[in-house]
Amino acid sequence: MAEKVPLVKFNNGLNCPILGLGTWQAIRGEESKVYEAVCDAIDIGYRHIDGAHLYGNEKEVGQAIKEKISQGVVKRENLFVTSKLWNTFHSPDWVETAVKLSLSDLGLEYLDLYLIHWPMAYKEGYDLEPVDENGKTIFSDVDYVDTWRAMEKLVEKGLVKSIGVSNFNTKQIDRVLEIAKIKPVTNQVEVHPYLYQQKLYDFCNTRDIVLTAYSPLGSPQRPWAQAEDPNVLEDPVVKKIAAKHGKTPAQVIIRSAVDRGIIVVPKSASKKRLAENFDIWDFKLSNDDQKEISRLDRNFRVIPHDHGREHKDYPFSQE
Template sequence: MSSKDQFVFTLRGGLKMPALGLGTYAPKEDDDDVFNAVHTAVKVGYRHLDCAAIYRNEIAVGSAIKKLIIEGTVQREDLFITSKLWNTCHRPDLVRASLKKSLDDLGLKYLDMYLIHWPMAYKEGGEFHPRDENGKVLFSDVDYVDTWKALEDCVDEGLVRNIGVSNFSSKQLQRILDKARIKPQINQVECHLHLSNSKLQKYCQENGVVLQAYAPLGSSGNKTEPPPKCLEEPVLLEIAKAKNKTPAQVTLRYLLQRGLSLVPKSVTPQRIQENFQIFDFELSSDEEKQLQNLNKDFRMHTEDM
């Protein structure tokens, strides 16, 4: 068994999910960049793609998938593809249509994973971020437990094979676990060297949920103050130099060894390839501890409230 094969999660129904995937959130890039990123990633060896309706680029992702299949690089069943339900579509009667829209845009008959993107619901219809005259977000009173039941119906219909959540706390996740007919498989949250989320990971592991890290390399986030830069930590730079690896590669390897799934994003071919080259080395327990000590409980991403 290769090192890469060790980092695979077996989900409900025996479906295999590669621990490392490509994130497709690319707000400043055009569709050509996203198309090329996906095409490059799968050629390099990625088999896990993380998408979302709010990224507004699923048509470009789908075009790349179609080209890869036509070229013979992969077949549909070789890929693990995730999308996410946006906040304005939590109402149960809107869930299936939102999922179908993502399927149509991606050119797929089914998803491998569909996540509730955030636990809060926004006013239905109209804008992705509905606001009042004072600029405050307009919320809906839909309970995400009811949203979850609609997702379960989509599994029954064969539109998606596994379902999960994103940005949920342990208390929010527990509410679903208490009522669910089909248990959540994934909780995708922000996680990096400055935000370990260790307690949430422990809770998820105890309840059979995979914790998946977005922004695993850190990012500028959406806060006004400049965030600390994970990849410039002296300890990380020292370990990277000793391993003859980049700081990003060491960070991703560390998170993998913690038992997380990761979906780093990039549209730069070299970085996409580098982010995949993390299966040919290991970190010692001492090195892991040094990196663990970099946690600052610093969160870079918050949805508009």
Template sequence: MMAVQIPSVTLRNGYKMPLIGLGTWKSNPGEVVEAVKNAIACGYRHIDCALVYGNEAEVGAAIKSKIEDGTVKREDLFITSKLWNTFHSKTLVIPSLKKSLTDLGLDYLDLYLIHWPMGYKEHCELFPKDENDKFLYSDVDYLEAWAGIEDAVDQGLTRSIGLSNFNKDQIQRILDNCQIKPVVNQVECHPYLNQRKLIDFCKSRDIFITAYSPLGSPNRPWAKPGDPLLMEDPKIVAIANKYEKTPAHILLRYQIQRGVIAIPKSVTKSRIESNIQVFDFALSDEDMKAIDSFDCNGRFLHLDWVKDHKYWPFDTEF
């Protein structure tokens, strides 16, 4: 199969970021190596990672393999990782980033994000809880974490920096207190949660949105029987049939036409290949409006179990 050329957007600092990447959340260590190798072979150049996913060493092994076999050079790739909630103190940011770099086998990242605005108790496990299974928090301000990742840019450890799961007020607070501005905010985004207001807010500040769970995250660990399945929504299926495409194609094309970067996760070779077959058609304005109308504030990744954290981001309109 011919490798697909995936178009890029240009970030405010001049670096280019491919419009579709491979998400690696919940990709098991054994299967993620093959997934990343297959993705790079068929044209993906953007891989979205995070320390908390627990599989960066396997992602790194796949990257190394595809560089060694001549498929790509390091500079062809756009690799993102994220600072986890237990490392928000400024002194912990660089060591955490370096752990990701070591696991990924890289000298630098293309993009480093603060994974969530909430800090968890530091110097312990990644999901610190008390005897009642309640999360333990730190009160470290995410502004301190931001200062740490600005240092990472200065040290050449990452080219670009950004945010993930931040609301408009938290983004504005970063912008009001930063030396280096964020280039991306990565958030849940799909037709049930189309993020129109947040996209417009970020666009006005030269920040791109990356959509995670663009296909509705059907395999999220807390999914319940009877939860709506975005890819089986009859309205999405009808639009897919009209264009002779799959529901996944429609959901990804929808984001691309809005200028939103999408990072669908899959470990299945056929789906990985299929997910980038979205550059040979366009949705009509009418169909884009119809898909926009499916919005119902349908957030799948709400993290309600930490909603008492002072920096929990979902207690505001957007």
């Protein structure tokens, strides 16, 4: 099944499978589920695994990758593995330490892609959520432009093959491009029908930067969800289009993003849903379907990252 997944060519010439497995929101203390999910995903045909140091499960992700390589199911060179630099490692002196920590946890010699997770820098160190006595996040004044220069050195040293950003707005991307020796290959952001991101999509397209969608199904299981929050999987328009194609709402939403050329990394711990999310290659949405989905946009963000809102580089106040 793996060969069915189309590849997206980055601006550095490297290819990335357009559909991957997201590993965020795995519950702490249930790391075995992450291991099982990655094993199941690779068996199903996924070849793109999206992770991050913040998620706290890179050891389990790495164990699953090692297991599947040792079983002969997949070779390392046929996997695309992503990790992300957390906010407390933005200081140029910390960047290489951070990527080596992820590589060690994953048991890998290199990453296919390494992203700056957020543009905001926090107080440097291994405490991933540094707070003061009032419970407020302690920020750092490191400029993400300086962080980017340190990211470029990781490519030069062979620790990572590609570098990119995540949760950056248009102004922030342009600031990086002004100084970049190596261009970001992607900007990973929240994208789903209720946050369609057309403006950012067009902006990145004109700069040869691919958009990657996290929370593509609206993360209905997020711990901070409110009862009154809209659930895109229950949207009547999405359900109508799904019924027309004999598919599930999740499959329609993933296909909608893929048809736009957006890389999609849905997360699931259920083997049934992993297989379902992967089974999107036997149908295509019509232009009318896509227009209907685009009209659902209501600028509804499920990952607002509120504890970084007061940071000077908080990205969503300008979008």
